[in-house]
Amino acid sequence: MASDRFTESAAADGTRLTDAEFRTWFAERREAHAFQVEEIPFARLDGWAFAPHRGLRHDSGRFFTVEGLQVRTDVPGTGSWMQPVINQPEIGVLGILVKEFDGVLHCLMQAKMEPGNVNQVQLSPTVQATRSNYLGVHRGRPVPYLNYFNEPGRGRVLVDSLQSEQGSWFFRKRNRNMVVEALDDVPEHPDFRWLSLGQVRRLLLADNVVNMNARTVLSCIPFGPPPASAGDDPWRDGLRRSLGPEGETGALLSRAEVLSRITAVKALRDVEQRLVPLEAVEGWHITDREIAHDEGRFFRIIAAAVNAGSREVASWTQPLLAPVGRGEAMLPVRRIGGVLHMLLQARTEAGTADVVELAPPVQYNPGNYRELPPNIRQLQAVDPSRTRYDALLSEEGGRFHRAVSRYRIVELPEEQPPAVPADHLWLTPGQVRDLLPYGRLVNIQARTLLACLHATW
Template identity: 35%
Template sequence: MYESTSIAHWLAGRRAASGLTVEQIPFSDCKHWSFVDGRLRHTTGRFFSVIGIQCIHGPRHLKGLALPIIDQPEIGILGFVVRRTESGWEWLLQAKTEPGNVGGTQVGPSVQATLSNYRQVHGGQPTEMIDLFTEGKHVVRQIANVEQSEQGDRFLGKYNRNAVVEVERWFQPPAHRAWQWFDADAVREALAEDYIFNTDARSVLCCADWSLLCESEDMPPFGRWRSRGGFGEQLLVSSQVPLPASGHTQALDTLARCREASALQIEQVPLQRLEGWCVDTWAIECSQPGIDPVVRTFRIHSADREVQDWCQPLLTNRTEGLAVLVCAQRDGIVRFLLNPSVEPGFAERAQFAPSLLTGLGHANPAALLETIRNAGSSTHLSVRQSDEGGRFKDSVARYQIVELPPEQAQAFDIAGPWVTLSALRAMANVRGLLSNELRSCISLLLSWV
């Protein structure tokens, strides 16, 4: 129904129509935002706040760590709408403009809204189609519904509801070009492109029924690669390993032990007294050069938002991050190396992260970065992504799927569990097991579905 390149073409048109402008301003000019009791907050007390935290007890990489972090206890809704047609499944994509995104507008879920926004605390237009997810109106069936975390180094205990609902094929989305139906082929191909799908969309796709991305309904995920060899067929085999043989149970045991042993203790600290950080007219910044994030405030205009003009803080980055999901042939089956990661913002203290994740507050297996860069490794996919453009600015990371030779992979058996794709698929439907960055990595694999 649509050309595979049409998502990028449609998105380019929406970017031009948004008229997005983002201007840095001093804290004093950020309308409706101010420092109150050591935190940067909105006058309503809603939306979110920026607070300071210090880790006073925990693993070596976190002990003593102090940083600004987003406090947003509300659970937002990230929801995709799908429909079955004669030619297969179609996904309703939203061209979502966010001030921190590269390019401004990227593909988001059909509905992407915080609780404050869809309850119209901002005083703007209502959130389109929110009743599909709050009331079940026009819904044929609910396909996915699971709460999942935001980034554990930037958000304090923040969760969103990741959902997918099926509607009748006659369902009409809003009469606005910000929403458009695309078939599964177009979605798969766009998942392998830079700056097309935002982090929220990738999270929901990871938690969805992967068969909705297949070429046809009569094949399993990755089934199009059967008897064709290569990495695609290896993913098919890995996705069909029964859970008892997938490493699933061992992985959950590893994560439980990590949570019990972490003894993480976080204390809130006024931003002005955050050790090693400076608050001035324009920024909250680490006194050590090159440390991200830097908190700044901005005046924003976008013609395609419920409110077209507003001000807000954003956590900005100056360096590009790296998130790598490592895989290897283990006993003849492709398995993926998970890193049990203790992060200050996780309500459970620890979740599985990508095999390697750079940035403040992360610990990685020793020598893994050097091994990944070794000539013997193979990069199957590499995509650059803006992380959470509604709260971060210029927060860009390269997400990669890298395969290690079996003999090199063995050296990292003590770093974390090796699991099959079937185990990852099962864990994606459980709250708080897979980090936001790991879900984005898994979404790259869905381009092979």
């Protein structure tokens, strides 16, 4: 079974590259090309322009647009608001190519420069390409290894699902998340290296190394329970149980109950989303250098000039969304009957495609709140010694400028869980894993935290 092979790779060291050799190679790739990103006035954008009632868009009509969005919802404390949003309706490919070496599956990972990354080069999937990119709208070099993902028969498809991205900043954005096994020899490229899933998981423990696109694909991999080992501590044992049969028999909710709860929230929650002219967005202003909130909150839309010798196009200009401040995402977990459970919330965001998605109950930017909600204050007060994961991770560097969030997993005491609102659910990691093939059920922050949870093994 594919899940067994993924699980074995997650427990293995790489046979192609040691961790030390990876660090040397990764440092070399960061120094191999000259990268420069400069914030510029909108007037210097090449091929981009403001169009009346149509927003900021590319002359080709492809890539993405920055438009206005009006949202009305009955979520308590939210009401209605207007904001700019990135509208990118085309579906791109995020794909990891895998191949077996010495009996262990390895992932072909890329050292990739993106203009919005805080450290420019991060570890990315084999392929991350918009439809405009792989159709050659940018008139650049072909995307390496793309044929494994868009030519049937080139490889064995192991994972393939449509997943959403940041609902606060994108309007109904989806990408195809894929894992494909190569059936033939794969040509080498200096910016790519083969790593076991165990090596990639260890890199998830470090700040700003594994990029968002790699994390979302990793979260979609159907890992099974690793074998028990002598001296397993309760944390490891709870995670192991949660991914196996005990994750179903020991879950608080059955699969049918989980789907029913999510469907009920979707059916009962009132959400209206309407694209509007950018110039009509209330509470925001447009200058020659930015689109920004009148109170300096939330985010700015800026223009950037990029030079990157390692990319398909060596230089270009584009808009970027620059958040104001650092984000926070915290996942509370607890062992219930010895089985690990995650607390998730059915959350509505500005650009959510289907009313709600499951999200961490703590997902916010402190600068956007004058006073934090009580549930966030309560969880923020958890004893720091109970933290199981804590790292700074970058959001999508191709659209966001220096967008970094602190991701944490905090274990609550093992006891009967207190009652939670109807839009909150205690689910095992195995249950969340099994929801992912459906798409549009688990948001990008929760998927990142699921990938990070696996890394704590």
